Amino acid sequence: MTGWSVRVPASSANIGAGFDVLGLALTLHAEVGIGEPPAGGRTAEPTHPATIAFRQAGGDGDVWVRSPIPIGRGMGFSGAVRVGGAAAAAVQRLGAEALDDQVVLAEVCGVAAELEGHADNVAPSVYGGVVVCADDHVQPVPLGLDPAIVVWVPDGTTTSTDRSRSTLAAEVTRADAVFNLGRVATFVAACAAGDVDALRLATEDRLHQPTRLVEVPETAGALEAALDAGAWAAWLSGSGPTMAAMCDPADAARIAAALPDTGHTKHLAIDHRGVTHQP
CATH class of the missing domain: 3.30.70.890 (GHMP kinase, C-terminal domain)
Structure with a gap:
């Protein structure tokens, strides 16, 4: 497989009282990919969090990153690109359908959470929606609203x-x-x-x-x-x-x-x- 990417939402974590527990995914997306970087993308250096996650999850070669998520602003940039790196490694190893497998998603979340240090920063980017994080367990919150x-x-x-x-x-x-x-x-x-x-x-x-x-x-x-x-x-x-x-x-x-x-x-x-x- 060459010339593909994974798309990862930004997140907002620590929602109100939910310190280290609650997070939600946002419609602002980073991309991490394999092959020639597209316009606006660049090959990630070895110390980039996406590259580190890619290697940690068993990826081989280089990855590129393209992201509009502000860095250091509390919108989950590092978590999103770590999820992207781990997810790209899963797709590289297992094929395009890997991210439809809940076991694979749990592995992606585990790698990214270990590197990030806080699951609520990465779980929304993996699963989407609003989530509750309790140690290694991630529970989606059913939504009766679409704000x-x-x-x-x-x-x-x-x-x-x-x-x-x-x-x-x-x-x-x-x-x-x-x-x-x-x-x-x-x-x-x-x-x-x-x-x-x-x-x-x-x-x-x-x-x-x-x-x-x-x-x-x-x-x-x-x-x-x-x-x-x-x-x-x-x-x-x-x-x-x-x-x-x-x-x-x-x-x-x-x-x-x-x-x-x-x-x-x-x-x-x-x-x-x-x-x-x-x-």
Whole structure:
């Protein structure tokens, strides 16, 4: 097989209270492929996360990468290209139908999660949709809604996931743990039931967002602006600095227009397919 690629969605992880647990796939895609790079693509160097994942999963040769996913912005660039590298290795070894096999997808997710360190950063890119991650188990969330996802990306600001995580408390109180457990459960139930009125409460958080938003006050302002404009929910995407808001598709343009002009917006949706082979 020559001249093909895999297509991988970006992700938004740590949704609200779901720190290291909840993630969703976005309709913004990276490509990792074999053969001559297309326009806008480039051969990945040996230290590129896609190449490392490709080798780890048994791939042979070089891969190219083409991606519009912002780097260091909390939209899952490194997770997506790691999934792409591992998935490309699976297709190279097993053929074009490999990514239709749930066992193969679980292997791809395992390789990418081991390299990424957090399954919620990669599982949405593998499976699509909204997922819950509990150690090695990935549970898709049934969806009774099909929202727009408006993301606001601050200009000129990036976040180091490792540095951001180092600022978080190693222990939390029972009250804060119970607070977040209730909201994660509410988020899953509200998504399944299509209960959009519950989503704002369901994305409140005490474990990571309050600490992280102090470092990016413009993002905190964008989050509040999205909610004030009528978004169902809004949260810090990944470790930031991007903010993601879930809303009625009919309201997406109006909500985007209400966000600060110190960043740019992307009008996206939930990707329901996950990683796919592209002939």
